[in-house]
Amino acid sequence: MAHNLNFNSKTGQYSFFSVKEKAWHGLGQIVQDYPTSAEAIKHAGLDYEVIKVPLVTGGTEVSISEDGELIDLNGITIPDQFATVRADTKMPFGTVGKDYHIVQNREAFAFFDAIVGGGDGILYETAGALGNGERIFITAKLPDYIRVGNGDDVTEKYIFLTTSHDGSGSITAAFTPIRIVCRNTLNAAMQSMSNVVRIKHTSGAKERLENAHKVLGIANTLSNQLQDIFNQWAKVRITDHEVKRLIQLALSPNDKATKNIRQGNEDELSTVFKNQVDDAFAYAMVSDTQQMETTKGTLFGAYNAVTGYFQNVCSYQSEELKLQSIVLGGTALTKTQKAFDLCTSFEKIGADTFQLN
Numbered sequence: 001m002a003h004n005l006n007f008n009s010k011t012g013q014y015s016f017f018s019v020k021e022k023a024w025h026g027l028g029q030i031v032q033d034y035p036t037s038a039e040a041i042k043h044a045g046l047d048y049e050v051i052k053v054p055l056v057t058g059g060t061e062v063s064i065s066e067d068g069e070l071i072d073l074n075g076i077t078i079p080d081q082f083a084t085v086r087a088d089t090k091m092p093f094g095t096v097g098k099d100y101h102i103v104q105n106r107e108a109f110a111f112f113d114a115i116v117g118g119g120d121g122i123l124y125e126t127a128g129a130l131g132n133g134e135r136i137f138i139t140a141k142l143p144d145y146i147r148v149g150n151g152d153d154v155t156e157k158y159i160f161l162t163t164s165h166d167g168s169g170s171i172t173a174a175f176t177p178i179r180i181v182c183r184n185t186l187n188a189a190m191q192s193m194s195n196v197v198r199i200k201h202t203s204g205a206k207e208r209l210e211n212a213h214k215v216l217g218i219a220n221t222l223s224n225q226l227q228d229i230f231n232q233w234a235k236v237r238i239t240d241h242e243v244k245r246l247i248q249l250a251l252s253p254n255d256k257a258t259k260n261i262r263q264g265n266e267d268e269l270s271t272v273f274k275n276q277v278d279d280a281f282a283y284a285m286v287s288d289t290q291q292m293e294t295t296k297g298t299l300f301g302a303y304n305a306v307t308g309y310f311q312n313v314c315s316y317q318s319e320e321l322k323l324q325s326i327v328l329g330g331t332a333l334t335k336t337q338k339a340f341d342l343c344t345s346f347e348k349i350g351a352d353t354f355q356l357n
Contacts, residue, residue, distance in 0.1 A: 006129040008045050010088070015045030016128030034123045037109040044127035046105040046136055048088045050165045055081040055095060084165050086133050093134040094166025100201050103171060105136055107206050108163055111173060112140050115159075115213045125158065137162040170198040171205065173212050200318075229344075233300035234293075236347055240285070243302045246346065247280045250306045250339035280309035287312075299343050306339035 005027055006015040016028030017040065029043045041047050055078045084093040084102065112122040127138040139158045163171040174196040197212045199205050238246075245261070252258040253273060260268040284290055284305030295301030310332035 004130050006045065006131060006133045008089075011045065013045060014128075015133065016126070017043035018126045019124070028128065034125075037106075037113055037122070037124065040124040040127055040138075041106060041109060044129065044136075044138075045133075046127060046129055048086055048133065049104060050093070050102050051085050051087050052082045052096065052100065052102055053085055054078070055083050084134075084167065086165075089132070091132045093132065093164075094168065096167040096201075099203070100167060101203055101205050102165065103163060103201065103205050103209060107209065108136065108138065108161055108171070110206075111161055111209050111212055112138070112159065114210045115142065134166040134168075135162065135164045167201070170200050171209055173197045173199075173209070230300050230303075233303065233343060233347060234295070234298050236299035237297055238299050238302055238346070239297075242346075243284055243305065244277065244281045246302050246339070246342055247284065247306060247309075248277050249342055250335055251276055251280065276314075279313050280305055283309050283313050299347060303339050303343045307336050310336060 007013075008015060013029065014027040017035075018028060018030055019034055020030065020032060031039075031043055035043055057076050057078060080098045082096050082098065082100065084096055084100075085091065086093065112124070115122065123141040125139045125141060127136070129136045138161045141158055159173070159175060161171070161173045163169075199208050199212065248261045249258060251273070252261060253270075257269060257273065260266070266274075284301065287305075287308060289308060290296060290301055290305060292301075295304050314332070
C-alpha cells in the first residue's frame with residue numbers, strides 16, 4: 001500500500017515523525033526523546049495554517065496573498081461556498097459551507113495538552129499528514145494515570161486524534177491499542193478505537209475539542225487524591241441490590257422521584273426512568289470493565305457503572321450533544337457528580353444509614 005504521506009517540497013521532508021522506532025516505509029523524522037507539542041508539530045511537518053476563502057468560478061489564475069485574501073480575480077464568487085486552502089503551499093483541500101470552522105493543527109494538539117493542564121507531560125509517539133496535508137493524525141500516551149488495584153493500565157493504550165481540513169469528516173479522538181507507524185496501522189487504529197468522540201467542524205469546535213478528554217474518561221487523570229479514593233472504593237463491598245439503588249438515586253430526575261426511591265414506591269416512578277436504570281444496571285452487571293477485581297461487587301464498580309452508562313450506553317442525537325451532556329454542564333455531568341457524592345457518603349456512613357436498602 002502506498003504510504004500517502006505528505007511531502008513538503010519546501011523543506012524536502014515527509015510530514016511524519018516517530019519516537020525511536022523507524023516507521024512508515026522509513027520516511028519522516030525519527031527522534032530519540034519525546035517531544036513537546038511545539039516540537040512534535042515541527043517534526044511532523046504540521047506547522048502550517050489552513051485558511052478558508054470564497055469559492056470563485058469563471059476567473060483566470062487565482063492568487064492568495066499572505067493574509068489569505070484572493071487577488072487578481074475576474075471570476076464570479078459563489079454565495080456561501082468556500083475553499084479550504086493550505087496557506088504555505090496555496091494547495092486547495094476541499095469545498096465547504098459558510099458554517100465550516102477550521103481547527104488548526106496546533107489547536108488539535110491542545111486536546112492532548114488539556115489532559116495534563118498544559119505543559120509538556122504528554123508523550124507524543126507519532127504524528128503526520130496525508131495527501132497534500134488535508135488529513136492529520138496524532139498518537140500519544142499519558143505520562144501517568146489513575147491506577148486502581150492491579151487492573152489494566154490505560155497508559156498501555158494510545159490516545160489517537162485525527163482530523164481533516166477538506167470537509168470530509170469530523171474531528172475524531174479515541175483510545176486505540178495500536179501505535180500508528182504506517183498506513184495499515186492507521187486504518188487498523190480507526191477500526192479498533194474505543195470511547196470515541198467525534199466533533200463537527202462547526203462554531204465552538206475548538207473549545208469542545210479542548211474538553212473532549214473528559215468524555216473519554218481521562219479528566220483529572222493525574223490526581224493522586226482521586227487515585228487514593230478509587231483504590232479505597234475498590235475495597236468496599238456492595239451488593240447488587242445496593243448497586244441498583246445507588247444507580248436509581250444517581251439518575252433520579254427530581255426530588256419527588258428520589259423520595260419515592262428511598263421509600264420503595266417504585267410504582268410511582270416513570271417507565272422512561274425505570275428503563276434508564278435497567279440499562280445502567282445491566283451495564284454494571286455484564287460489561288467487561290465491570291468484571292474486574294476492582295469493579296465486580298465494589299463501590300468503585302458502582303461508580304464506574306454510572307459513568308460507563310453515560311459514555312457507552314446512553315443514546316445521544318449527536319456526538320456534539322454527548323459532549324455537551326458529559327462535559328459542558330449537561331445531564332450526564334450532573335448525574336456522574338451525584339454518583340461520586342453518593343459513593344463518598346456510602347463509604348463514610350455505610351449502606352444502612354445511607355438508606356440504600
